[in-house]
Ligand code: ADP
């Protein structure tokens with residue numbers, strides 16, 4: 510069986526990446542979300558093992574220091590640590606599943622060096638709209654909000670290093686764009702829309 514795609518998605522916080530991804534995954538079969546480990550506190554409604562593996566600093570360090578490395582990539586983002594389990598990703602790809610990584614620009618840089626990912630950057634229509642969305646979500650303290658907005662301008666500069674760019678203005682358009690990218694990449698790998706190998 511051919512190995513699944515490694516899809517790397519990055520966006521400034523509050524841009525709508527989680528919203529887009531949930532819709533895409535609900536409609537397109539064969540995609541697996543890579544659940545990251547993080548030292549950040551869970552938000553209301555977030556579930557351990559589903560949104561993230563919520564761990565303390567000690568546990569994060571012990572995974573990071575496993576040899577060969579327990580993390581495919583890891584980074585400090587907005588003052589917290591985040592990492593992607595190497596074993597989870599490799600096992601799912603070996604099963605032929607397309608694995609989606611929702612990771613920041615530092616993590617994407619690391620993955621580019623060790624694998625051949627499909628990379629997608631999602632940008633907000635403007636920084637003003639990004640702030641409206643982040644405030645509207647109501648999950649961040651004023652301090653966390655300031656950090657995320659300050660980092661957004663820097664993160665946007667990395668957009669040029671990604672293969673695809675989606676501006677999340679109208680949500681259905683952004684959802685369709687991401688679905689189209691995944692379907693096109695499956696066709697490149699001689700697989701059908703659901704990710705199964707074609708007969709020729
Ligand atoms: P991220 O995962 O990138 O941090 P979220 O998916 O949590 O962002 O979205 C941030 C907020 O913006 C949420 O309240 C979400 O409902 C809203 N949102 C997402 N996409 C759009 C859009 N296209 N237009 C308006 N609001 C949006």
Ligand code: 5GP
Pocket residue numbers: 518519520521522545546549582583584586587591592593611612613614615616617
């Ligand atoms: P949030 O705290 O809003 O869920 O995520 C903050 C940022 O961390 C986002 O840019 C998100 O993509 C990134 N992130 C989430 N998981 C990982 C990971 O495993 N590795 C890296 N490098 N970044 C991650």
